[in-house]
Amino acid sequence: MASFLKTSSSSSSSSLPFGIDLSQVTPLHALFAALAVVAAMAIIAPDRYIFSSHRDGIPELPEVWPILGNLKFLLDVKSKRITLLNAALKYQRQVGKGGMPWGATFPALGGRITMINRPEYIRWVQKTNFENYIKGADFSRAMGDVMSTHGIFVADGEIWKKQRKMASHIFSVGNFRTHVQSTIQRDLATLNSLARDASSKNTQVNLPDLFFRFTLSSFSLMAFSAEIGCLPPAVEELSKAVKFADDFDYAQRVMDERFTDPFSTFTEPFSAQGRKMRKTIKDLHSFCYKIIDLRMEANSRGDAQGASGKGGKDLLALFMEQNLSREDLLPVVLNFLIAGRDTTAQALSWLFWEFYKKPECVERCRQEIHEKLGSGAGYRHMTYDDLGTLVYTQACLYEALRLHPSVPKNLKKAVKDDVIRPYAQPLDGSEKAPNAIESAKLPDLVIKAGESVLWSDYAMGRMPEVWGPDRPLEQALPSRPDSTLTDTFASISSIRLPRGTRTDCEEFKPERFIENNDDGSQSIKTYSQYLFHAFNAGPRLCLGQTLATYEGCAVVAELVGNFNVKFDEQAMRNDPPTFDDSLTLPVRNQYKVRFEARDD
Numbered sequence: 001m002a003s004f005l006k007t008s009s010s011s012s013s014s015s016l017p018f019g020i021d022l023s024q025v026t027p028l029h030a031l032f033a034a035l036a037v038v039a040a041m042a043i044i045a046p047d048r049y050i051f052s053s054h055r056d057g058i059p060e061l062p063e064v065w066p067i068l069g070n071l072k073f074l075l076d077v078k079s080k081r082i083t084l085l086n087a088a089l090k091y092q093r094q095v096g097k098g099g100m101p102w103g104a105t106f107p108a109l110g111g112r113i114t115m116i117n118r119p120e121y122i123r124w125v126q127k128t129n130f131e132n133y134i135k136g137a138d139f140s141r142a143m144g145d146v147m148s149t150h151g152i153f154v155a156d157g158e159i160w161k162k163q164r165k166m167a168s169h170i171f172s173v174g175n176f177r178t179h180v181q182s183t184i185q186r187d188l189a190t191l192n193s194l195a196r197d198a199s200s201k202n203t204q205v206n207l208p209d210l211f212f213r214f215t216l217s218s219f220s221l222m223a224f225s226a227e228i229g230c231l232p233p234a235v236e237e238l239s240k241a242v243k244f245a246d247d248f249d250y251a252q253r254v255m256d257e258r259f260t261d262p263f264s265t266f267t268e269p270f271s272a273q274g275r276k277m278r279k280t281i282k283d284l285h286s287f288c289y290k291i292i293d294l295r296m297e298a299n300s301r302g303d304a305q306g307a308s309g310k311g312g313k314d315l316l317a318l319f320m321e322q323n324l325s326r327e328d329l330l331p332v333v334l335n336f337l338i339a340g341r342d343t344t345a346q347a348l349s350w351l352f353w354e355f356y357k358k359p360e361c362v363e364r365c366r367q368e369i370h371e372k373l374g375s376g377a378g379y380r381h382m383t384y385d386d387l388g389t390l391v392y393t394q395a396c397l398y399e400a401l402r403l404h405p406s407v408p409k410n411l412k413k414a415v416k417d418d419v420i421r422p423y424a425q426p427l428d429g430s431e432k433a434p435n436a437i438e439s440a441k442l443p444d445l446v447i448k449a450g451e452s453v454l455w456s457d458y459a460m461g462r463m464p465e466v467w468g469p470d471r472p473l474e475q476a477l478p479s480r481p482d483s484t485l486t487d488t489f490a491s492i493s494s495i496r497l498p499r500g501t502r503t504d505c506e507e508f509k510p511e512r513f514i515e516n517n518d519d520g521s522q523s524i525k526t527y528s529q530y531l532f533h534a535f536n537a538g539p540r541l542c543l544g545q546t547l548a549t550y551e552g553c554a555v556v557a558e559l560v561g562n563f564n565v566k567f568d569e570q571a572m573r574n575d576p577p578t579f580d581d582s583l584t585l586p587v588r589n590q591y592k593v594r595f596e597a598r599d600d
């Protein structure tokens, strides 16, 4: 028996292919063998990630390594040598010249990504073949521990459908005229008192922070009937930080990094960032559990406050009717709180940055606001029904979102192999922006199962092939043409512009969103969802678009209608607002303003 065992073990030790006797293998042999394997792989994949494939006719990112493809790009993003958003725009102009799609391969996001910064492609992914493009494993891995794999922002299929259906009830028009409006107006009054207090004390206020407080306070009240107490009427109290907000800003940045960091799953359990993230998640969840527990206690006492107007219910009440457990309610509260807070506050922060650069737009807004809502003692808070009349104000908000989309990039994973055929689907005229440059016919795109398609609304807002040069090119041309070219214009029209010239679509022009009607009136110009894409499109179109539009315009009206907003010129010039890579588009170096109460 002993000799049988011995024979058997020695035979297994020498049973490698080609009769290699393992006992004779030295570490040096192993090293040579490994090098040979790597060399063979490098010959097979000299310019791509080994487990991916090239696509004919689709240009790819430069700086490619054998076997690992464009891993350097991801490492540069991770080390913050580049910001993903700026790099995506740069490569769109260089690699995807003329608004064409482009690709990259690396050991992340399914091995290969295809950038599809065009309405025609996005429509295919978000509508024509919607079922084939899901959030999938990358979203669960990057966001699941914070937002839950059952949260509306992470889930697919039936779980997503159920959440969406239930939530859509609170966004009904009836609800807006009652519950939503009264909540917003309550907080508008507080905002007004706060700005008046700051004005009388001549105190500077961090404007992006103020917007976060406003949206967090009003959304918590309208969706969960919860008083967060983060929007105080006295300016001194603004010095107290809102912990939930700080926690979520941190969590967002880490979640965003996880998408592009193929190693995060292995490093986070041991890193300081991972430790901080675990603590942050715990705190975020306990914040949400407090809201849930308060409601559950109220329910069990029989005095639930879930009213939302006449006989209506708030979001939490609607979900609680499904007999969901405390744990199942967590993703509802967290996902909606985040949806309701960040996006609108960021849109407002970027809008006021644009206002700083174009004070003439503030004057036009103010004129409209005074005309429609009154001024001085005669001013009244904006109602939901006023929305249709504040055309210029809404156009400013949408133009800020076009240039600074609150969700600046997004991706989907293909379930099965697919070919995106931009012209084999019903497109309509609204897909094309007025004056957009005619492109060459866009190529069909082969997408393999598991691969990702990406788009960047931030880049699209800056692409003349999507938003047009606006002015005839002769007018856009400088009087003294130079021999150096901008990539964008050069590629699409062979017209020469000095390096650094900004194309018109990079300019803040609210008029883009204004329709001059035959009867002399003006209304908001509607573009296809796939073109003005800041609110997403197709079956996953943002549920809160109307709420955000009303809330955003109401805040602008309250502040611009009643105050002069004084920016710190020197700070704005020396340290202009910029952004960090994150899931959304937060202003990094938040700016401060002074309010000056107007008496007109």
Ligand code: HEM
Binding pocket: 152, 153, 164, 167, 336, 339, 340, 341, 343, 344, 347, 401, 405, 406, 407, 410, 533, 534, 535, 536, 539, 540, 541, 542, 543, 544, 545, 547, 548
């Ligand atoms: C300016 C403000 C807003 C912008 C730009 C915006 C934009 C977006 C975008 C781009 C998405 C798609 C996200 C994804 O695919 O992961 C989205 C989804 C969503 N938004 Fe908004 N949003 C805004 C405000 C709001 C507000 C105030 C709410 C209120 C709760 C809200 C609720 C939602 C929900 C529930 C979804 C998920 C829809 C689904 O997947 O079916 N949004 N939004």
